[in-house]
Each structure stands twice: as C-alpha cells, then as structure tokens.
Amino acid sequence: MDAEHFEQVAMPLFSPLYDFAYWLTGNRDDAEDLVQEAYVRALRAFASFELGTNLHAWMFSILRNTFLTSRTGMATRNTVSLEDQARMDIENVESPDDTPDVVLAKLADRRCLEHALRRLSISFREVIVLCDIQEMAYRDIAETLGIPIGTVMSRLSRARKALRVALSQPGEGGG
Structure with a gap:
C-alpha cells in the first residue's frame, strides 16, 4: 500500500479528526499540529494496516495516542485565542x-x-x-x-x- 492509496482512504477523515483534536487540545494550532503528526504516524504504519478493518477507528486511535504522548497531551492547555x-x-x-x-x-x-x-x-x-x-x-x-x-x-x-x-x-x- 502506497502513499497515494493512503491519501485516498485517509484524507476524507481529516475533518472529523481535526474536530476531535480540537476538543482534546482546545486550541486550533495544537489541533492542526496533532492531526498532522497523526497523519505522519499513520502513513508510516499504513503498510501494516489490514484492508477491510476499521480505518476510522484506526486513525482515531493514532490521533488519540499521538495526543496522549505529545507535549500538550496530558497537560492540555485549555486556552483558545x-x-x-x-x-x-x-x-x-x-x-x-x-x-x-x-x-x-x-x-x-x-x-x-x-x-x-x-x-x-x-x-x-x-x-x-x-x-x-x-x-x-x-x-x-x-x-x-x-x-x-x-x-x-x-x-x-x-x-x-x-x-x-x-x-x-x-x-x-x-x-
């Protein structure tokens, strides 16, 4: 599975992933960074993704884990410009x-x-x-x-x- 295929199947999830990231971080910039990092991690791991399984849950799991392991994760700033x-x-x-x-x-x-x-x-x-x-x-x-x-x-x-x-x-x- 290549980057082009990943883009086709994963990019439609951008908006719900961003919304979830925003609710987690409380900040647009942090949410954008979180989604970007989650997509990078997902692309790296995409070869191990089993087609036919739940891509939606897989992507949300990666986003959540990225959040929990990020600098802003457990010490979330609850600020919004x-x-x-x-x-x-x-x-x-x-x-x-x-x-x-x-x-x-x-x-x-x-x-x-x-x-x-x-x-x-x-x-x-x-x-x-x-x-x-x-x-x-x-x-x-x-x-x-x-x-x-x-x-x-x-x-x-x-x-x-x-x-x-x-x-x-x-x-x-x-x-």
Whole structure:
C-alpha cells in the first residue's frame, strides 16, 4: 500500500479528526499540529494496516495516542485565542434566519457547554466527543480507545452525569 492509496482512504477523515483534536487540545494550532503528526504516524504504519478493518477507528486511535504522548497531551492547555473563539462561535451558531438575540443565546449556550466539557477529565471528554459529537458507534469507540464496550457505556454514563453537574453549576461551565 502506497502513499497515494493512503491519501485516498485517509484524507476524507481529516475533518472529523481535526474536530476531535480540537476538543482534546482546545486550541486550533495544537489541533492542526496533532492531526498532522497523526497523519505522519499513520502513513508510516499504513503498510501494516489490514484492508477491510476499521480505518476510522484506526486513525482515531493514532490521533488519540499521538495526543496522549505529545507535549500538550496530558497537560492540555485549555486556552483558545480570542480570534479562534470568535470565528468558531460565529461559524457554529449563525443562521440566516436567526435574530441577534437568538445568535447571542446560542453563543452563550455553546460557551457554557465548551467550558463544562473542558472541565471533564480526558477520559470522560473523549467518550462524549466521540459518541455525541462525532457520532461514533460504541463498538468503534471501544476500538478507538482500546477498552471494552461495557467500559465505553459506563464511562459515557458517568461522563454525561459529570457534564450535567458541570452545566448546572454557576460560573464558567454552567448557568
């Protein structure tokens, strides 16, 4: 298997990988670096990838492992530049039919959710992002994280409970 074949099968995953990287790092530049490093590692290991197996889970596993072993991994910076935040906010909430009041309410809700998610542990954050944002199946999440499906389900349940608590607390993460 060559680089051209790798590009054909792996590049369609760029956007979901970047989104996951952003949720892990909280920073656009770090997310871009993380995705780039994950693609480099995946290309190097592509010869050992078995065609017909789950490329999606394989790529997400490489990204996650790259994150965990990177400088920013376990000591994630939960900072976002103001420019990145403003662009992301407008891109994600603005609709042509929305009034300014609706846009502001959506921005406030999104910011509360982001702050609450960032307060969760990495293990909780990654299952919520993979399941509820990336819409991965439990089986794929289990394969990506290298844990049993039962652990995915219990971790997701605990993560959602922790997120509800974080959202209910006054301050940065909640109302």
